[in-house]
Amino acid sequence: MAAILASGGGCDLVDLVLATSKSILQIAKVLSGRQAEREVKKLLRHFIVHCMLVFDQVQRIRIIMVPKNDLLLRALGLFESLIALDGTSNRPYARQQRLNEHWDSIRTQNADAKFAFASHCLALDQASALHALDESFNVWEEDVMAKYPDDGLDWSLDDYSPPKERRPEPSYAVHSAARSMFKALARxxxxxxxxxxxxxxxxxxYRTLEVYQDHDNETNDFEMLLSSHYDWQETHIHTIRKRIVRFIVDNETQPSPPPKKPLGYKPMPVKKLCDQLRKMEQMASKRLEFKVENGRLLKLRSEKSKFRIDKRKAPMSLQQFIRGSPRSLTEKTKRILAVLLSYTVLHLHDTPWLQPSWDSSNIFFFQTLSSNIPLRPFIQTQLTVQDLNDQGQDEQKPQSNANSVEFLERDPDDLDPDDLDPDDIFTDPDDIEHPFPTLVTLSIVLMELYLAAPFDILAKNRELYFPDNVDSRTRSLDVASVFNEYKREIPQNSRFHYALEKCLDPRTWEDDGGRKLDDQALSVRIYEEVVRPLEDELCDAFDFIKIEELDATAETLDFRSWGQAIYQHEEDSSSRGTPVSLTEGTFSSQRRDWAKVNDSVSSYLPSPNFESGPYSATGSEYVAAKFYDDEKPSESHSRLEKEDYMQWRLKHQAVLRKFIDPFLKQPLENPVKIAVLDSGVDDTHFSLDTGQIKLKRNWxxxxxxxxTDNVGHGTFTASLLIDYAPDSELFIxxxxxxxxxxxxVVSQAIRTAVDEWxxxxxxxxxxxxxxxxxxxxQLERAILYAYSRGVLLFAAASNSGANLDRAYPARDPHVICVHSTDSNGNRSKFSPTPLARESNLATIGEAIESAWPVKLCNTETNSRCVQWKSGTSFATPILVGIAAFLLQYTRIHLPDIAHMLKRQEKMKNVLLKISDxxxxSITRDGYSYIALNLFADNLLGKSKVFIDETIGELLKR
Structure with a gap:
């Protein structure tokens, strides 16, 4: 393998097959847009789908793919045979290496340059070979799903080890600092x-270490809330410690400390904590500042509060969220909390801060004065000296003879009763006690997070009942039995699954001699086997989140609002409309990055300036006008949601391949023409470089x-229309x-689309x-004008759920309103309530993949320049694509009556027939769910004679 890497330019085989699938996909799209030969164009579309599937499947199972994996080598072989470039180099898979290198340098050039290269780099001259290759890809895809099914049941965890990244290890000194702080507070x-x-x-x-005023010392800063009279006071505590040697990765260097900054006053020793808390009761805008030094608690000068909680509102525990509001647990908040809670065990194990009996009811979230609940968890404990005394006694307790190495190494069958020491302590072999109960609890909370249900309900649903006072010796076995019941719902290839298994396996937390690990070894093991896998899981799902910045990032998310970013408007009129964080000092450096990835930002931004043009949209009556794409960020969609959508799209494309592709003539005699009223388009994106965009105009x-599309919405929408209506012509x-x-302004665009286009x-x-x-x-008159000219109008229903009815113009009777569902036709929670005595048409609008403007993408982490979105904004172009298919179908197969389908009522009738x-059949959730597939229950799954008769009858009524 080392030789392969050396000769392959440093690219391993998994990365090579991923890179090649992306290159061929883009090249095939370029060729398909200008291909005149019908059979070749059809095969190119097949290879586009194959490339998408190869990329997604290899990405899905890459962590368990060894270099000589048969499926991996087969995929590489198929790609190699499709490429026509010279591959005389000694490098393995030289054709793919050369193709990727050349395409990387060409794909950003103009359309003619890309077509000139693409036209001679694929072997498209032998039809029989291409058909055989097409079938080989089909077999490959079937074999992948057979060996690695979606639920991951056949995947072996033995092949998985947490990937090694350049991320440095955290400081293990936080553990001792937290213990010292508790002692100082308790005293x-x-x-x-x-x-x-x-x-x-x-x-x-606690990854960010700060240098304190003293040049030679560093500090761990702890933030907390202290209480004496049930009135919580914000407190900030510095724990001073000498510098220690930390793990350094590659050429990483320790940051140079700033110069000394004298305090200018002498810190005061704290003898009675409650006295300090009473003094702060009249200073709501301040927070207590303490320092722990040489075991003493010293008071520093108070500073401005950074986290203003609403003391009138009771905090909410994590358990309350899980029981009462599980929908708050999005994929993003689940993964972030999993990392934070794993760090809790790493930093606080065997300290009074984290009792063995801790659970999700001990984790609290506070509401701020601005009515947000930041994703900023706190753990509650009582400050008592007794805890310290008990812990000290436990630490000094000697090990029993039964735990000695000599005793453990003896075979029980060789023991003579006379040899037994009466002081020896024996344990029933069935009573397997986990050496660190806090890790067992962590596994419970991780399961609750992943499955969004409390542990007792999870157990009850599998008919497992445990006594209230569970013996610690059997607790880990009980938890493991629940975990085994839910293994099917937590993919075995995931690092979440890996971390859970490690938490529950007692052997992970013992040394080679079977003894429990000491504090230092335990900390390292927790990071390697639990924390780091969960970090990797988070970063893989949300590549814009950096672990080094996770503390600050999490505090900017509103837990109650599905992890959306927290913003408020500054009262200063000079900056009115500018979003600012509610947690001061944690967000300023990240605001610009979050604006790119969080869809909710758009509704808080100031109105755009149209002064350079003839129209102005700065009036307050237009502030609420919006796109309906703000359901959740791209990164929040789960892998299963994405896979479900990909399968949904493939079923639609299978219908096109059966009823449209074999009958197309080049050039098309009467292509369907679609006007896209949106935010523009990035027509340099390879997905849109198909030759379908005919005219463009900016209003x-x-x-x-x-x-130029500066926000992404229009590019996303136009690319969907190209996916679902690949033979249509687009007008932007x-x-x-x-x-x-x-x-x-919209009315003028509509009239141009009708009269000129x-x-x-x-x-x-x-x-x-x-x-x-x-x-x-004016807009109503334009809509009526288009309707009277036989133009079909489709509009998004809105994303307001039951809070508002349909938006305008979707509410207009001359417009077809589009609602959203998931991939199974279940109503999206954000889609408006269906209307009585109305045809509530809906199609998939969740976890939709489509193109995103290249200039808005980080091409290093998102080389395909795509995003995943949800909203009725994206159900709309999909339903438009279905309507375009029906128009194209009738123009090909029922030309005499095809014109009748441009009447709104006729189109609705055909769409309703597809939903039955x-x-x-009755409606699902009040919606008529529209999906194209070849299943027998779908209209398009029937015989062509039946389809033609049915559509003909509907049009002639």
Missing amino acids: STSCECCTKHDARLCLRT TTAKKKDV AKIAEGIPSPPE KVDIISMSFGYPTNQMEGYE KTQQ
């Missing part, structure tokens, strides 16, 4: 006030020809730069909350 509570002193410690990774500025109308333009369909993935606004009458599976 300060030895007073006569008879008040219980509670503390809630903020749970963080937001005086530069009519510049339709840019009517938005951030938010949609006023209604009169002669389109068949108009797609509108935006809306207004009301029609009571200036200029909307049988004559007894």
Whole structure:
């Protein structure tokens, strides 16, 4: 393998097959857009799908693929035979190496240069060989699914080890610093006030070490809330420690400390903590500042509060979220909390902060004065000296003879009863006690997070019942039995699964002699076997999240609002409309990055400036006009959601291959024309370089020809239309730069689409909350005009759920309103409530993959320049694509009556017929769910004679 890597330019075989699949996919799209020969064009489309599947499948199982994996080598062989470039080099798979190198340098050039290269790099001259290759890819895909099914049951964990990255290990000194801090605080509570002193410690990774005022020392800063009279006080504590040698990765160097900064005053020793808490009761805007030095708690000068909690509102525990609001647990918040809680065990194991009996009810989240609940967990404990005394006694307790090496190494069958020491302690072999109960609890909480259900309910659902006071010797076995019941729901190839198994395996936490690990060895083992895999899982799912910045990142997310970013408007009029973080000092450096990845930002940004053009959209009545793409960020969609969508799209494409591709003539006699009213388009993206975009115009500025997409929404929508209506012609109308333009601007775009472009369909993935606004009458007249000219209009319903009804223009009777479902036709939670006595048409709008502007992508981490989105904004172009298919079908197979399908009522009737599976079918969740596939229950799964008769009857009614 080393020789292969050396000769392959440093690229391993998995990376090579991923790179090749992307290159051939892009090249095939370029060729397909200009290919005149029908049979070759059809095969190119097949290879586009094969490349997508190869990429997704290899990506899905890459962590268990060894270099000589048969499926991996077969994929490489198939790609090698498809490439026509010279491969005389001694490098393995030289054709693919050369193809990728050349395409990387060419794909950013103009369309003609790309086509010139693409036209001679694939072996497309032998039809029989191409058909055989097409079938070989089909067999490969079947074999992958057979060997590595979606649920991962046949995947071997023995092949997995946490991947080695360049991420440095955390500081293991946090553990001792937390212990010292507890001692110092507890000693300060030895007073006569008879008040219980509670503390809630903020749970963080504590990866960022700060240099304190003293040049020779470093500090771990702990944030917490302290209480004496049930009134919580924000507190910040510095723990001073001498510098220690840390793990250094490669050429990483320790940061140079800043120069000494004298305090200017002498810190005051704290004798009674409650006295300091009472003084702060009248200083709501301040936080206590302490320092722990040489075991003493010293008071520093108070500083401005950084985390203003609403003391009128009770905190919510993690258990309350899991029991009462499990939908708050998105893929992003689950993974972030898993990492933070694993760090909790890493830093706080065997300290008074983390009792063996801790669980999700001990983890709290506080509401701020701005009514947000930041993803900032705290763990609660009581400050008592007794805890310290008990712990000290436990630490000094000698090991029994039964735990000695000599005793353990003897065979029980060789023991003579007379040899037994009466002081020896024996344990029933069935009582397997986990050496570290806190890890067993962590496994419980991880299961609760992943499955979004409390542990007792998980056990009950599998008819497992445990006594309330479970003996610690059997607790780990009970938890393991629940885990075994849910293994099918946690893919075995995932690092989440790996971390769970390690937590529950007692042998992981013992040395070679069977003895429990000491503190230092335990910390290293926890990081290697639990924390790091969970870090990798998080970073793989959300590549914009950096572990070194996770503490600050998590605090900017609203747990109650599905992990959306927390923003508020500054009251200073000079910066009104600028988003700022509610947790001061944690977000300023990350604001720009989050604006790129968090869809919710768009609704808080100031109105765009259209002053350079003839129209202005700065009036307050247009602030609520919006696109309906803000359900959740790209990175929040799960792997299963993505795979379900890919399968849904493949079923649609199978219908096109059967009913459209074999009958197309080049050039098309009467292609379906679609106008896309959106935010423009990035037509340099390879997915849109198919030759389908015919005309473009900008209504937001005086530069009519510049339709550059600066927000991504229009590119995403146009690419979907290319996916679902690959033989249509697109006409791009840019009517938005951030938010949609006023209604009169949209009305002009509609009239141009009808009169000049002669389109068949108009797609509108935006809306207004009301029609009571200036200029909307013009939009209504334009819609009626298009309707009267036989143009089909589709618009997104909105993403307001039951809070608002359909938006405008989707509510207009002359427009087909599009609702959203998941891949199984279940109503999306954000889609509006269906209307009575209305045809509530819906199609998939969740976890949709499509193109994203190249300039808005980090091509190093997102080389395909795609995003995953949810919203009725994206159900709309998919349903438009289905309508375009029906128009193309009738023009090919029923030309005499095809024109009738451009009547809105006729198109609705055909779409409703597709949604009916049988004559007894009723709507699902009040929606008529539209999907194209070749199943027998679908209209397109019937014989062609039946399809033609059915459509003909519907059109002639």
